[in-house]
Amino acid sequence: MTQPEPGTVVVTDAGSGRYTQHVGTATHEFLADEPASAGGDDAGPTPYDLLLAALGTCTAMTVRMYADRKGIPLVRTEVRLRHDRVHARDCERCETETGMLSRIIREISFLGDLDSAQRAKLAEIAEKCPVHRTLSHEIVIETHAV
Structure with missing residues (x-):
């Protein structure tokens, strides 16, 4: 190949x-x-392991870039992710109201001598990682069989 x-x-x-x-x-x-x-x-x-790894690595990299740029004393970031499916009616923040939805639970731990404001800012920045944004918005997948 x-x-x-x-x-x-x-x-x-x-x-x-x-x-x-x-x-x-x-x-x-x-x-x-x-x-x-x-x-x-x-x-x-597995394919879902890879999907979660993409989100987790992007999250940690985005947080690291921000912390380095702002001089925040972040030592390490740990991102734990799980994927499951839930009924749409049980999702408070979802637009879809019926059927099943994919749900990713992301837990982020920040290690370092950080105050609460720095931790809150890093959590906010985590929401802005490019893979998070991709997964949170409409995705068009074009398939061309050749």
Whole structure:
């Protein structure tokens, strides 16, 4: 497989397991899979693990960039994420009123000698990470079968 151009991700069957996929970017390669309980070989993170990882890494990077720029003494950020589905009627902040919705629960811990105002500002900045914004807005996925 040739290396994709920057900004492109190529996913192909890895050939080693029923669901195992080879993921390639311009500079990295790794496997994704389903757990054994779902018929996979557990050779890599699941698709939802990767989605949560994208949000978590973007969150931590965005917070780090802001803290560095503002001289906030942030030592480390830990982001814990979970994905589940909930009934729309149980969601207070959602526009959709019927059916099921995906929900991501994100818990962020800031380590460092931070006051409450700095912690609040870092939590506010976390909401502005680009992946968060992408997932929070309407997404159009265009599929072209070739």
